[in-house]
Amino acid sequence: MKRVVITGLGAVTPIGIGRDKYWNSLFRGKSGIDYITRFDTEKYDTKIGAEIKDFSPEDFMDRKEARRMDRFTQYAMAGTSLALEDGDIKLEKLDRERIGVVIGSGIGGMETLEKEHSKLLERGPKRVSPLFIPMMISNMAPGQISMVYGIKGPSFAITTACASSTHAIGESFRMIQRGIADLIITGGSEGAITPISLAGFNSMKALSTRNEEPTKASRPFDKERDGFVIGEGAGILILEELNHALDRGATIYGEIIGYGATSDAYHITAPDPEAGGAKRAMELALKDGKIHFSNIDYINAHGTSTYYNDKLETLAIKKAFKEHAYNLAISSTKSMTGHLLGAAGGIEAIATILAIKEGIIPPTINYENPDESCDLNYTPNTLIKRDIKYAISNSLGFGGHNASILLKKYME
Amino acid sequence: MTNFERVKNIIINTLEIDEVASITMGTSIMDDLDADSLDAVEVMMALEDEFDIEIPDEDAEIFKNIGDIVRYIEEKIN
Numbered sequence: 001m002k003r004v005v006i007t008g009l010g011a012v013t014p015i016g017i018g019r020d021k022y023w024n025s026l027f028r029g030k031s032g033i034d035y036i037t038r039f040d041t042e043k044y045d046t047k048i049g050a051e052i053k054d055f056s057p058e059d060f061m062d063r064k065e066a067r068r069m070d071r072f073t074q075y076a077m078a079g080t081s082l083a084l085e086d087g088d089i090k091l092e093k094l095d096r097e098r099i100g101v102v103i104g105s106g107i108g109g110m111e112t113l114e115k116e117h118s119k120l121l122e123r124g125p126k127r128v129s130p131l132f133i134p135m136m137i138s139n140m141a142p143g144q145i146s147m148v149y150g151i152k153g154p155s156f157a158i159t160t161a162c163a164s165s166t167h168a169i170g171e172s173f174r175m176i177q178r179g180i181a182d183l184i185i186t187g188g189s190e191g192a193i194t195p196i197s198l199a200g201f202n203s204m205k206a207l208s209t210r211n212e213e214p215t216k217a218s219r220p221f222d223k224e225r226d227g228f229v230i231g232e233g234a235g236i237l238i239l240e241e242l243n244h245a246l247d248r249g250a251t252i253y254g255e256i257i258g259y260g261a262t263s264d265a266y267h268i269t270a271p272d273p274e275a276g277g278a279k280r281a282m283e284l285a286l287k288d289g290k291i292h293f294s295n296i297d298y299i300n301a302h303g304t305s306t307y308y309n310d311k312l313e314t315l316a317i318k319k320a321f322k323e324h325a326y327n328l329a330i331s332s333t334k335s336m337t338g339h340l341l342g343a344a345g346g347i348e349a350i351a352t353i354l355a356i357k358e359g360i361i362p363p364t365i366n367y368e369n370p371d372e373s374c375d376l377n378y379t380p381n382t383l384i385k386r387d388i389k390y391a392i393s394n395s396l397g398f399g400g401h402n403a404s405i406l407l408k409k410y411m412e
Numbered sequence: 413m414t415n416f417e418r419v420k421n422i423i424i425n426t427l428e429i430d431e432v433a434s435i436t437m438g439t440s441i442m443d444d445l446d447a448d449s450l451d452a453v454e455v456m457m458a459l460e461d462e463f464d465i466e467i468p469d470e471d472a473e474i475f476k477n478i479g480d481i482v483r484y485i486e487e488k489i490n
Contacts (some may be wrong), residue, residue: 064427064428065429067428068450124456127457129454129457130449130450130453130454131454
């Protein structure tokens with residue numbers, strides 16, 4: 001099996017666009033949550049979200065191309081542009097039939113769907129844009145990336161709700177391990193802060209309604225948590241076969257050595273009360289990387305700030321790590337970024353690999369009230385410095401999809 | 413504003429074209445303005461809204477250039 005390293009990072013997040021801005025906000029504990037400005041939230045129980053306010057598509061792509069892309073595809077394009085630049089990747093010098101694109105999105109082009117559906121209701125079927133379908137379908141992020149960059153290896157989307165990105169990264173890792181591709185642009189993208197998705201998540205009672213204190217609303221593992229905060233953006237990583245990376249003199253952020261994917265087979269939205277699926281995903285990632293659990297230093301948790309996720313992810317960690325669960329550093333960076341749904345695993349893999357590289361564990365902010373069912377070390381409120389050799393990033397999605405990846409400090 | 417200018421503005425706005433000076437009655441949307449069939453449908457829909465007319469697909473298929481479109485619309489609205 002070939003070794004797989006991470007050689008480029010592209011973060012498009014509510015707390016900063018670009019690796020450095022994102023990381024600076026993360027370790028300083030800056031929240032990206034504020035009132036939703038994109039539409040009127042008067043009739044909604046939730047009025048807060050983690051919008052990206054400083055995004056101009058023209059900075060990353062042709063204006064005419066951008067017109068034919070839903071917001072989630074624009075974010076994926078921006079993340080790709082940043083990751084390729086960060087990785088100093090000159091595509092014209094590489095064999096583009098050996099390069100792939102695997103991008104997760106939980107929702108796809110919801111904004112386009114809503115706009116065109118309004119046209120259908122108000123003005124009839126003949127007013128629906130011919131661009132509606134190609135803009136809305138959730139595979140169009142990888143589709144557009146492959147077209148714009150002339151990438152001709154495998155390209156596809158993965159849709160497993162909030163686990164989409166981590167599955168995308170895991171499957172890309174396996175393809176490179178097996179020699180199917182030399183380099184894969186992977187991660188995830190989401191642009192679903194829209195009227196109907198906010199309404200739907202509200203009806204599920206999944207979202208925080210702490211409207212009076214937006215920056216304190218996302219409070220994973222805190223006893224007063226009351227739901228997640230919807231975010232948007234993209235987290236794109238360049239995964240590369242080790243020798244391919246060494247041959248071109250790439251900067252290596254770290255290595256990916258394990259991936260585990262499981263299903264709860266339990267309920268459409270609620271996690272398994274025994275946390276068996278999440279536990280097994282972590283165990284499989286450890287087994288895949290041939291690492292004993294006692295070696296893990298850090299877990300970037302899924303940590304959504306919902307009652308059930310945080311309680312049951314904690315239980316899963318305790319079951320998978322036994323007594324070592326109390327020695328681990330854990331944090332949920334969603335406390336700052338909000339929950340980017342299908343893009344969450346992408347930006348969190350970036351956070352995890354930077355934590356390893358920098359020896360800094362970003363905090364879980366807004367941790368104020370201990371919860372007896374969440375009694376591990378969640379790195380409350382301020383970063384800690386710690387040498388990290390091995391770390392895990394978890395993603396758990398509606399539908400009972402669980403994915404964990406195991407990352408390692410790069411050593412020759 | 414002449415009908416040509418109205419058509420030209422619709423095309424410019426729909427396709428987000430920067431080089432507006434080069435658009436004449438002889439310009440072809442697909443050959444000269446780098447539009448594909450999906451763009452062409454969007455332009456026709458925008459023209460239908462602008463002039464409050466219907467352009468059946470079989471009529472749209474015979475337009476060779478902007479002049480054809482302008483003449484067709486003038487026939488319809490008069």
